[in-house]
Amino acid sequence: MLLEPRLVKLTTRTGIEISRTLPNAKKRMIGAWAFADHFGPTVQADGMVVAAHPHTGLQTATWLIEGSIEHRDSLGTIQHINPGQLNLMTAGYGIAHSELSLADANLLHAVQLWIALPDSARDMAPAFQHVEYPPKVMLGANQVCIFAGSLLGKTAETTLFSELVGAEVRIPAGEKITLPVRDDFEHGFLIVQGEARVAEEIGLTGQMMYRQPGTDSFEVTAGSENLIVILLGGRPFEEPIVMWWNFIGRSHGEILEMRRAWNARENRFAEFPDRIGKWTPAPELPNVILRPRK
Ligand code: MN
Secondary structure (H helix, E strand, C coil): CEECCEEECCCCEECCCEEEEECCCCCCCECCEEEEEEEEEEEHHHCCEEEEEEEECEEEEEEEEECCEEEEECCCCEEEECCCCEEEEECCCCEEEEEEECCCCCEEEEEEEEEECCCCCCCCCCEEEEECCCCEEEECCEEEEEEECEECCEECCCCCCCCEEEEEEEECCCCEEEEECCCCCEEEEEEEECCEEECCEEECCCCEEEECCCCCEEEEEECCCCEEEEEEEECCCCCCEEEECCEEECCHHHHHHHHHHHHCCCCCCCCCCCCCCCECCCCCCCCCCCCCEC
């Protein structure tokens, strides 16, 4: 099944539109992967300037294809991230962060993913992890970089709270790769560059190819240009969640309280200095009761 992206301009971002494949009308989550945003490629003049904003109940995973970003958060973290590295921010009960493209690279090309935290972890203290050298496997001319979970016998040190896999797969034009996967996982192939064929289905840049559980291996073939896909997989996430703006909760009442605490600038989300110097108020809630969705 092909998941089509939609273009979104976020309240927290200026300059660029992003391409979102999760949540999708056809599929809300893949395992605990709850958000998949694809930025660029774009020149840095239209880079990322994301002023301080909060998160709850989720992890953000930032992965760059090109560019360089400065992350700052309310734990006091200041972390530059470059291609091939992972920034993993665990919001838990509450965190605030900002992101700024650095001008020393010409292009920005990135994905930002959200991982829903299960009930057992969602009220934990916030945390931040920078994974500088995620494991890499070369299979012929193909390169697989594992940034979450295990694949091809390698395990990322990324801290997770549910069973997941995440990897960047690079396949030169016309080449193919066979990826053994867990058959109890559902999977998505987010195409960030080029054209991919998985079984008899073709996916284009920006699209995500979805596969339900029940397969223990995929053959992925690149089209006429070098292919980069982000593989996301996990055990289907059984807890119904409520997602609104930058928050993941379990009920309308929880979201209401998260929104109130952020807009009142309470210390659930501590303040921190950055070079952007603004913060992003939460928008008005829609005039409906937010309900959990699976
Ligand atoms: Mn964020």
